[in-house]
Each structure stands twice: as structure tokens, then as C-alpha cells.
Amino acid sequence: MTSPFTPGITAGRLTPETLSSNFSDLHAPYDGHEASVAADRCYFCHDAPCMTACPTDIDIPLFIRQISTGQPQAAARTILEQNILGGMCARVCPTETLCEQVCVRETAEGKPVEIGRLQRHATDSVMASNAHPFTRAPSTGKRVAVVGAGPAGLSCAHRLAMLGHDVALFDAKPKPGGLNEYGIASYKSTEDFAAREAAWLMQIGGITLHTGRKLGVDVTLSELQSDFDAVFLGLGLGAVNALTCAGTDRHGVSNAVSFIEELRQASDLAALPIGRNVVVIGGGMTAVDAAVQAKLLGAENVTIAYRRAQDAMPASLYEQELATAKGVRILPNVMPVAIHGNGTCAEIELEYTTTEGGTLKGTGETTRLPADQIFRAIGQTFVPAGTDGPALEHGKIAVDATGRTSIPGVWAGGDCTPGEDLTVVAVAEGRDAAMDIHTTLTGEA
Amino acid sequence: MADLTTDFLGIKSPNPFWLASAPPTDKEVNVRRAFEAGWGGVVWKTLGAEGPPVVNVNGPRYGAIYGADRRLLGLNNIELITDRPLQVNLDEMARVKADYPDRALIASIMVPCDEASWKAILPRVAETGCDGIELNFGCPHGMAERGMGSAVGQVPEYIEMVTRWCKMYYDKPVIVKLTPNITDIRGPAKAAKNGGADAVSLINTINSITSVDLDLFAPEPTIDGKGTHGGYCGPAVKPIALNMVAEIARDPATHSLPISGIGGITTWRDAAEFMVMGAGNVQVCTAAMTYGFKVVQEMIRGLSHWMDEKGYTSTADFVGKGVPNVTDWQYLNLNYVAKARISQEDCIKCGRCYAACEDTSHQAIWMHEGRTFEVNDAECVACNLCVDVCPVENCITMERLAPGTVDPRTGRTVPAEYGNWTTHPNNPMAKAAE
Numbered sequence: 001m002t003s004p005f006t007p008g009i010t011a012g013r014l015t016p017e018t019l020s021s022n023f024s025d026l027h028a029p030y031d032g033h034e035a036s037v038a039a040d041r042c043y044f045c046h047d048a049p050c051m052t053a054c055p056t057d058i059d060i061p062l063f064i065r066q067i068s069t070g071q072p073q074a075a076a077r078t079i080l081e082q083n084i085l086g087g088m089c090a091r092v093c094p095t096e097t098l099c100e101q102v103c104v105r106e107t108a109e110g111k112p113v114e115i116g117r118l119q120r121h122a123t124d125s126v127m128a129s130n131a132h133p134f135t136r137a138p139s140t141g142k143r144v145a146v147v148g149a150g151p152a153g154l155s156c157a158h159r160l161a162m163l164g165h166d167v168a169l170f171d172a173k174p175k176p177g178g179l180n181e182y183g184i185a186s187y188k189s190t191e192d193f194a195a196r197e198a199a200w201l202m203q204i205g206g207i208t209l210h211t212g213r214k215l216g217v218d219v220t221l222s223e224l225q226s227d228f229d230a231v232f233l234g235l236g237l238g239a240v241n242a243l244t245c246a247g248t249d250r251h252g253v254s255n256a257v258s259f260i261e262e263l264r265q266a267s268d269l270a271a272l273p274i275g276r277n278v279v280v281i282g283g284g285m286t287a288v289d290a291a292v293q294a295k296l297l298g299a300e301n302v303t304i305a306y307r308r309a310q311d312a313m314p315a316s317l318y319e320q321e322l323a324t325a326k327g328v329r330i331l332p333n334v335m336p337v338a339i340h341g342n343g344t345c346a347e348i349e350l351e352y353t354t355t356e357g358g359t360l361k362g363t364g365e366t367t368r369l370p371a372d373q374i375f376r377a378i379g380q381t382f383v384p385a386g387t388d389g390p391a392l393e394h395g396k397i398a399v400d401a402t403g404r405t406s407i408p409g410v411w412a413g414g415d416c417t418p419g420e421d422l423t424v425v426a427v428a429e430g431r432d433a434a435m436d437i438h439t440t441l442t443g444e445a
Numbered sequence: 446m447a448d449l450t451t452d453f454l455g456i457k458s459p460n461p462f463w464l465a466s467a468p469p470t471d472k473e474v475n476v477r478r479a480f481e482a483g484w485g486g487v488v489w490k491t492l493g494a495e496g497p498p499v500v501n502v503n504g505p506r507y508g509a510i511y512g513a514d515r516r517l518l519g520l521n522n523i524e525l526i527t528d529r530p531l532q533v534n535l536d537e538m539a540r541v542k543a544d545y546p547d548r549a550l551i552a553s554i555m556v557p558c559d560e561a562s563w564k565a566i567l568p569r570v571a572e573t574g575c576d577g578i579e580l581n582f583g584c585p586h587g588m589a590e591r592g593m594g595s596a597v598g599q600v601p602e603y604i605e606m607v608t609r610w611c612k613m614y615y616d617k618p619v620i621v622k623l624t625p626n627i628t629d630i631r632g633p634a635k636a637a638k639n640g641g642a643d644a645v646s647l648i649n650t651i652n653s654i655t656s657v658d659l660d661l662f663a664p665e666p667t668i669d670g671k672g673t674h675g676g677y678c679g680p681a682v683k684p685i686a687l688n689m690v691a692e693i694a695r696d697p698a699t700h701s702l703p704i705s706g707i708g709g710i711t712t713w714r715d716a717a718e719f720m721v722m723g724a725g726n727v728q729v730c731t732a733a734m735t736y737g738f739k740v741v742q743e744m745i746r747g748l749s750h751w752m753d754e755k756g757y758t759s760t761a762d763f764v765g766k767g768v769p770n771v772t773d774w775q776y777l778n779l780n781y782v783a784k785a786r787i788s789q790e791d792c793i794k795c796g797r798c799y800a801a802c803e804d805t806s807h808q809a810i811w812m813h814e815g816r817t818f819e820v821n822d823a824e825c826v827a828c829n830l831c832v833d834v835c836p837v838e839n840c841i842t843m844e845r846l847a848p849g850t851v852d853p854r855t856g857r858t859v860p861a862e863y864g865n866w867t868t869h870p871n872n873p874m875a876k877a878a879e
Binding site: 036037043046047048049105107108 | 513514515793794795796797799800812816836837
């Protein structure tokens with residue numbers, strides 16, 4: 001009988017019932033009354049700080065007021081006009097560092113209006129009705145290639161299609177959605193939400209999806225430039241940063257993003273192997289998503305090992321607290337020195353760190369943790385392969401405020417461009433690029 | 446704990462909280478439960494004339510207005526007077542009064558507007574041993590169509606006439622319950638007084654349609670696709686009732702007439718406010734219908750606590766205490782100049798004061814960099830809207846400009862002396878100051 005205490009990497013540590021419960025919604029959706037009580041807490045602020053904090057500029061006070069007056073679907077329209085992936089953003093946005101952080105009730109009471117959950121209430125009501133609230137403008141006859149069906153690409157494609165352009169949407173993966181489909185924790189996108197949202201978005205019409213088409217391999221940028229009136233690049237980050245310590249080749253060491261993707265695509269969680277002692281190297285959202293899910297799969301001990309102080313972790317305090325509440329240990333100020341084991345990893349050796357004069361350095365003191373599975377989550381890098389030349393800035397595609405690259409007729413947005421790598425930022429960039437493409441192609445503002 | 450024993454028209458009750466004539470006082474079982482919960486008195490639900498009782502609708506009788514979290518703010522009803530036989534009610538009243546001699550028991554009555562009807566019922570009511578009667582001249586729905594209730598209350602001559610009959614055929618206190626569905630409450634109050642009433646009680650419910658069903662296109666409560674106006678009550682009507690109580694209390698013609706205050710009383714504070722405005726006691730209905738009879742316990746403890754804080758030992762110490770401060774607009778001091786002050790420490794930067802002032806008032810609040818809000822004294826007329834819309838209590842206050850200082854809005858020095866409209870130079874009817 002397999003259990004959390006079974007040594008090594010093994011499947012079925014928990015019963016299917018426990019797994020199902022563990023991977024259900026992180027926050028249960030509001031029922032109607034809960035939503036109206038939560039909505040009533042909104043003060044309908046003048047020039048509301050939450051709106052300013054939202055990368056997609058959703059009129060938050062207005063949509064919340066629409067919920068409180070009994071029209072969640074009308075509220076959803078207000079959201080979706082600004083952010084067509086408002087449903088996913090309601091689930092994955094770090095609202096605690098965006099809209100909810102600046103909510104005046106956070107200032108007043110330390111308890112913000114729960115904007116994310118209210119947004120979910122509104123957008124879920126539209127998804128439940130399976131109605132698409134927007135209609136396509138008459139065809140402009142213009143054709144646009146959108147590369148990457150992640151948040152930036154989907155947002156761009158929808159806006160272009162709505163404005164009457166014909167969109168060809170390319171993605172290297174077999175399904176659209178990008179990180180929504182492959183890269184976030186399962187409990188944030190239950191019941192196949194990412195796929196349902198992408199399908200719902202396509203209801204606008206005018207978008208032809210081409211999956212399994214990787215830029216630079218199956219299609220080139222120059223081909224797209226000659227076949228289409230405009231090109232938008234909404235590419236993801238192709239490479240996982242390497243872990244530079246001894247023993248990284250040992251069995252049991254892998255990338256957190258691969259683990260998250262495998263988990264998201266798994267049809268049977270009980271068949272997914274996980275270690276007894278899991279160590280995640282890193283301090284961002286990916287590290288938290290991997291660590292929490294490792295715990296939920298039944299790992300006995302899960303540790304996030306982060307090289308700087310805990311308050312420097314890129315993962316928000318909320319995410320950190322989620323991790324610790326699920327039983328994950330956060331071990332700050334440690335960096336990997338070596339991974340030990342005989343072919344398969346058994347222990348990780350960590351050196352304590354300190355910051356002196358702004359420089360991180362080892363103290364010379366080390367500790368060892370049992371580790372039969374180690375996930376690397378120390379960041380991802382954009383790989384410009386296949387993009388054939390737009391100028392880069394800090395390793396990403398340089399763009400102006402409207403998403404124009406150095407190559408005329410080619411726009412870009414999302415994680416492949418500089419700026420915060422957040423779903424909601426990608427949605428904004430895709431939308432804004434679409435508006436600029438539209439203006440450029442039609443001369444209409 | 447201050448003693449709340451109240452003497453109203455010689456009727457003693459352990460506290461000033463009576464249940465108003467309404468569904469909660471329709472039956473012995475309810476009234477016994479009310480007395481057990483601590484209510485000081487009960488006005489039994491309105492009795493009709495001998496004969497087949499009235500009938501009520503068999504669909505919904507109530508409609509509601511809600512605030513946040515479905516808090517009931519206003520209730521509307523189309524229920525008529527008691528639909529149980531007269532003798533059943535009388536027998537129950539007698540039994541209850543015998544068992545609770547220390548509580549006030551008042552019979553509410555509504556019979557046709559002829560002397561014989563009143564002459565017939567009054568001796569039978571007297572036999573129950575109840576402490577007095579209340580004449581229901583207020584119900585605005587149903588019975589008014591039959592020439593009773595507010596149909597009587599809207600004609601001062603009828604009020605006076607019926608009150609006089611009651612004083613002739615009944616020897617205990619007669620309270621006249623007034624309808625607010627008139628233009629000036631003082632007329633009916635004077636009529637009651639002229640007819641010999643011992644007191645008035647007010648307000649009865651207000652004509653209302655609480656909401657409209659937007660699928661049926663019919664008012665609610667909807668009975669088989671139709672609705673009718675009902676009587677509105679609950680917290681929402683309190684300001685209307687308070688004004689009417691104060692109007693009667695301060696009118697020289699009715700100043701000495703005892704008042705039983707009714708209208709949206711939900712907490713000890715509401716009760717204290719009615720009493721300060723001249724009500725000798727209060728009657729409650731909607732609060733009990735919303736929260737059950739136990740709600741009186743907060744009122745009792747709250748009023749008693751407040752009296753202790755104020756050093757009052759009897760409700761008589763503060764009844765009517767605020768009446769001299771109710772005046773006409775023309776006597777308000779126009780030389781009293783205030784300005785809004787925003788506490789930056791308490792401000793949560795919602796900007797509602799700014800939106801309200803900039804969009805709908807006097808453009809007297811600046812919104813600075815970093816969402817700080819400041820009052821522009823050169824524009825502020827001290828309207829109080831910013832105070833009213835601010836979600837933080839006491840964050841914005843109205844502070845008086847000291848006499849002798851210059852009001853930046855008018856450029857005039859604030860006078861120390863009182864000055865009102867009657868002597869103001871802009872008033873064509875102004876009298877020279879004496």
C-alpha cells in the first residue's frame with residue numbers, strides 16, 4: 001500500500017477521493033447571496049484605486065455595482081470589454097498585489113473587497129450560460145497572424161476578430177491557452193476552465209486555430225509576414241534557467257514547469273508519481289504552484305528552498321501563506337551546493353546565504369535535506385529562435401507602448417516582451433497591440 | 446439600571462415599549478409570548494364590529510425594501526384588521542389582562558363611522574378589563590375603501606365626531622391613531638384633541654408600492670397578477686414619523702396632548718429620539734416582525750443604559766426635552782457658519798466626498814496628488830453632504846467658524862450675534878430688528 005511515507009518517487013500516495021478533494025477549487029465560488037453581500041462592501045470610489053491598479057483597466061466599481069443590482073452577466077460584459085480572459089484572471093491574478101492591495105477597505109480594515117472572487121462570480125455567470133456577449137464587426141478583408149495562443153495571443157486574436165479582421169492563431173502545443181492550460185496550478189483552473197474559456201472566446205468567429213505549429217520549425221516569421229497583413233507574436237518563455245550545482249543530472253531532478261504541465265494534462269492524478277521528500281528550488285509563483293501540488297499529491301515533506309530572505313520572494317505573501325497552510329516548508333537564505341545520491345537523488349546539500357552590501361554570498365555553513373525529487377523553479381528565459389530578427393531588449397522582444405517591434409508589420413506582447421510576466425499584463429498587451437494593428441490596417445482609431 | 450416604568454395617561458407599564466396594533470398582537474398566543482419576552486404593553490390588533498369577520502387575501506400580504514445583506518429597511522402590508530370573531534378576541538384579551546395585570550393592554554378598534562356601531566362595541570371592550578382603547582383611523586388599504594381607517598383619519602371632522610362618541614360611551618383613556626397620509630398632521634391631531642382624545646398615536650402606515658415585478662409588470666406583493674397599495678412601515682419611515690410627532694408636540698394647540706410614538710422604531714436609540722421629540726411612550730411592530738419579540742430586550746437595556754449615562758431616573762425626565770429645539774426654518778441662525786474638515790488620519794481615500802461635492806454640490810473639495818482630499822473654505826457652504834456620504838464615521842466633521850473670523854466664501858466677518866431670516870436684509874418681509 002503506497003502512502004506519503006513510501007520512499008522514492010511513486011504514484012498513488014493518496015486515495016482518488018482525497019486527491020479529488022485536494023485539487024478542487026482553491027476558493028469555492030460565491031453563491032448569489034454571498035456575492036451580493038461582498039459586492040455591497042464596495043464604496044464605488046471616485047477614480048477608484050483598484051481600476052488604476054488593474055493592468056487591463058477594468059471598471060471594477062462599475063462591475064461590482066452591477067453585481068449588487070442583480071445583473072452578474074451585465075457585470076461580466078463590463079469586465080470582458082477590457083479583459084476577454086477576465087474569467088481566468090479572476091482565478092490567477094495576484095489580486096493581493098494589484099486591485100485588492102489598493103482597495104480602500106484594505107486601508108480601512110485590512111480586508112479588501114474580494115474583487116477577484118466577484119469577478120469570477122460575474123464571468124462564471126456568462127460562461128455558465130455559454131453566451132458570447134460580443135459580435136463581430138463586418139469583415140475588413142484584412143488577415144492577421146497571431147503566434148502563440150496564450151493569454152496575449154488569445155486576447156489579441158479576439159479583439160482583432162471582433163473588429164472584423166480574419167485571424168490565424170498558431171500555437172506549438174496541441175491545445176490553446178498557453179500557461180493557462182499548461183502552466184498554472186490545477187486548483188486554480190478546475191473543471192478544464194482554461195480550455196472552456198478558450199473555446200468560449202473563439203465563439204466570436206473569424207479565428208482559425210492552428211495547433212502544433214511552432215514558430216521557426218513549422219512556420220517562419222518571414223512566411224507569416226508575406227502571407228498576412230500583420231503579425232502578432234505572443235510567445236512564451238521557452239527555456240528553464242539551469243541550476244548550477246553538482247549532481248543536477250541525477251534522476252529525480254526536473255523542471256517545475258514540466259511537472260505542472262504534466263499534472264495539468266494528467267487524466268488520473270492517482271497515476272502521477274511524486275516523491276516522498278520533495279525540494280523545490282526557487283521563490284516565485286511556479287515554485288509555489290509546484291510545491292503545493294506536490295504536497296496535494298501526497299508528498300510527505302515539501303520544502304521550498306529560496307536563496308534570499310523570505311521577504312524578497314517573488315511569490316506574493318498570499319501565495320507564501322497558501323503554501324505554508326498546505327504544509328509546505330519555506331526555507332529561505334539557502335542555495336544548492338550539490339545533489340547527492342547514487343544515480344538517483346537522495347539528498348540536497350544547501351549552503352546558507354547572507355546578503356552583504358547588496359551581494360548575496362554563502363556563509364560556508366551547509367545543511368542537507370532528504371530529497372528524492374527536486375524541482376527547478378528558478379525562472380524561465382525567452383528563446384528568440386524562429387523570430388528572425390526583431391530587436392531585443394534585455395533578452396526579450398523590444399516593443400513600444402502599442403506593442404510594435406523593430407520590424408514594421410510585426411507586433412509582440414506577453415511574456416516574450418519586457419515587463420511583468422502576468423496573465424493580466426499579457427491580456428492587456430495583446431488587446432492594445434490589436435487596437436494598434438487595427439488602426440494601422442484600417443486607418444480607424 | 447434606570448427604572449423604565451412609564452405612566453402614559455395613567456396607564457402604567459414596566460417600560461415604554463408597547464407592541465403596536467398589528468399582526469404580532471392578533472392572538473393570545475402571540476401576546477403572551479410578547480409579555481414573556483418583556484414588552485411593556487400591547488395594543489391588540491384592531492377589532493371590527495360584531496358579525497362575520499373580514500377576510501384577508503390568501504396570497505402574499507407583505508412587500509419589502511432591503512438594504513445591504515438583505516437587511517429589512519421597509520415593509521409594506523395589505524393585511525386588514527383581525528379576521529377572527531370579535532368574541533374570540535375579547536375573551537382572549539380578558540384572559541391575558543388578568544394574567545398580566547402589570548402590563549398595558551389597549552384595544553384597537555375600527556367599526557363603521559356611525560354612533561350605534563361604536564356604542565355597541567365599547568361596553569364589550571370595557572368588560573375585558575383592558576386599560577384603554579386606540580381608534581384605528583389610520584389603515585390606508587382595504588378598510589379605507591369601506592369608509593373606515595384612513596378614510597376617517599383624513600377627515601378631521603370625522604375624527605372629532607368619533608372621538609367624542611368614544612369618550613361618551615367609554616370611561617378609560619382614548620388614544621386616536623393618526624394616518625400620515627394627509628398634508629398636515631396637525632389638523633387631525635387638533636380634531637382628536639377637540640373630540641376629547643386623551644392622546645394621539647402616530648404614525649400609522651404610509652400608502653406605498655414597494656416594488657414592481659418586472660416580468661409580471663405588477664406591483665408587489667402580487668396576487669394573481671394584480672397588486673394594490675399597502676401600508677409602509679419599518680426603519681425607512683422613521684424620519685417621516687419623527688417629524689409628525691414633533692409637529693404635534695410643538696404646536697401650541699396640541700402641545701399638551703400626550704403622544705404615543707410609532708414609526709420604524711427598531712433600537713433603544715430610535716425610541717429615545719421619539720421620546721425626546723415628545724412621545725410619552727413608543728409602539729413597535731416591524732422590528733418585532735423582523736427579529737422576533739426578543740428584540741425588545743436590546744431596547745430595554747439600551748434605553749436604561751443611556752438614561753444611566755445621562756443621569757435620568759425616569760422617562761419623564763427626557764420626554765419632550767428636544768421639542769423646544771424644533772423650530773421653523775426662518776428662525777435658524779444664519780450667522781452660524783461652519784466648514785467641513787477632513788481628518789487626513791481617518792481618511793481612507795475613497796473619494797466619495799470629492800465626487801459628491803464636485804458633481805452635485807459646491808465644488809468645495811480639492812483632490813490632490815496621492816488622493817488626499819482637502820476642503821476649499823472659499824467654496825464650502827457646510828452642506829454636510831460630504832459627511833453624509835463618507836463611509837468613515839467622524840472622518841469629516843463640520844466645524845464652526847469662530848465669530849470674528851472672516852468666512853473666505855463670503856468675505857464677511859462671522860457675527861457673534863444670532864440673526865435669522867425674519868430680520869435678514871434680503872427678506873422683503875423683514876422686520877426691523879428690535
